[in-house]
Amino acid sequence: MRTFKIGGVHPPELKLSADREIELLPLPAKVIIPLSQSLGAPSRAAIQKGDLVKVGQLIAKGESFISSNVHSSVSGKVTRIDDVMDSSGYRRPAVLIDVEGDEWEESIDRSPDLKSEITASSEEIIRKIYDMGVVGLGGATFPSHVKLRLPEGKKAEYLLINGVECEPYLTADHRVMLEQGEEVITGIRLLMRALAVEKAFIGIENNKPDAIHHLQQLCIPFPEIEVVPLKVKYPQGGEKQLIKAVTGRETPSGKLPLEVGCVVQNVGTALAVYEAVQKNKPLIDRVVTVTGKKLDRPSNLRVRIGTPVGNLIEYAGGLPEDTGKVISGGPMMGKALSSLDVPVVKGTSGILLMPGIESKRAAPLNCIRCGRCVTVCPMGLEPILLAQLSENFLFEKAEKERIMDCIECGSCQYTCPAGRPLLDYIRLGKNKTGIMIRNRGKK
């Protein structure tokens, strides 16, 4: 069975919610929809305070090349457009809507029937994806239309669909593949047409045999789509790791996957593409895993964008008493939230509640030069060296040691026996080195 070659770790899987069907979360009383929900420039509000909006109405327009549209996920009245606390605690512009009823835009097809016939052309599909505000749902929220619009002279050979879900605890993609497999397959066919590729692979780790089997059955009429079972290893869901695992190709340092003829999209994104193109439905909801060892009912919920995180936890059985941390995302790459009023955004793949003891970091000890971080780094970097260089502000040297190649998977910090905050310093160094490189370009 295939996997990527260098590095990787095996954290305990703990997929507590793997056999829980996707449930529909009841509508919240209020939603907070941040204006900036994807990588790139923030979008500009297209509505005003006091406006009545419908589900699916455009509320913010992405105007620059890398940015995306944002739509209302509920119907109701816009109470304010203001700076609201986001997951980091800083205030960012957002639209606050009081929910009234559930009135959808007429153009959206709400019937549950599968619409597998593809009529749209490549240009139409990409246009639709842009209009409907579809972004990568794997976590990085890169606007999907940018990935699909290939630069002049470049040609994609393979479309890779990321169904790996290598983060422990998370099961949202797994459930989507099981319950909405047909829609995902249609979404993949739409993406293939948009990119004009002949071959697509769906990479799934073999800890999800039911999903592998289910999609293999569904792919029988479509020989151009192949399901590739992969050996379990973190961080296989990383773009470059997935390409290496599935095709054996190595993306050169500092280059995009297109350099080796690949475009990678998440299964969640494929579903969103299907809904956007075939059903005319903007990206207004997503599947979120709510999980935790002490949580009563770890669940997979279909949640409207903008719902406060607290509502999800309440639905799944309430906040356990000794919760130490509430993490948005998985335990490896996720980020601790500063408040439960923070809304679910397009990039929220999971809400993880960590018990008090597990959530605390031990005090860092001295580096014992065991080299484990070097062994597990999936990008072949030397994390301890990069961390030291960043700590001492030697960013020129860090750049030469290819700090910008770090994918921030956290394997080094996970494996460090001395508990050193390696990734913290590398992230800091990456940030500063990036600023240094950009300033250099200006001069």
Added chain:
Amino acid sequence: MNETLVFAVISLSAIGVISAVILYFVAQKFKIIEDPRIDLVSEKLPGANCGGCGLAGCRAFAEQLVKSSDLSALNCPVGGSEVMKEVASILGLEVEEKEPLIAVVRCNGSRVNAPQKMIYDGAESCAFAHALGTGESGCPTGCLGLGDCVVSCNFDAIYISPETGLPVVSDENCVACGACVKACPRNIIELRKKGKKDRRIYVSCVNTEKGGPARKNCQVACIGCGKCVKECPFDAITLVNNLAYIDYDKCRLCRKCAPVCPTGAILEINFPLKKEKPADPGIAVENPTVV
């Protein structure tokens, strides 16, 4: 035996003489003519190589001084006006008297004033904690207390107070080189005039949020009410983005603004206590929380 000795002495001397001749010509050929005043000037400079003047080190500063015809834009904060006067006399130029500056920490969000809401157990670096989130108090502009300024200081002039968790600048040691100003990711530290008898008045807050959210995180935050602006008889206070700022060039230390501040965000440093002990002006107040 004797012969060997003589031979060795002669041959070594010959090599020496030949090398000396070669070296003489090489030295002539590659001679670097340097202004002798550079050495004189750099002798007078403190030699701390702190970079406070904006140049790479004291030698680079000396070269710059010798090159320039006007010294008004150049200043060695460590040496102060004494050193600059000596330098000016070497160069035969005039130099204006500059008032000494000192680093001032514009945050009073101690553990009491801005209680801890979150636990941060990541890397001991303000820059990283700032990139990650608001920090333990929840104030997006408050001091993180992880000591990037302490690490940056070459003069042992700043330390984190164990009681308040805030940096404290030593009046004696601080030379106003500005290293901590650059190191602070939240631009909390500012170089201000040291003031007569080290007396200073400043707004000890850099929060630009509206009053409500600012006050939620810290009881001594500037809420941008503008009372001090109205009170100031010298137009020294400006209010921008819900934050008052006292211009130290205009401020005459009249102490009218501090009592009207509803949150106590304006600090008076090293002033004698008012009212209680008017007869004893010698007692200084160090970092009073509410004045």
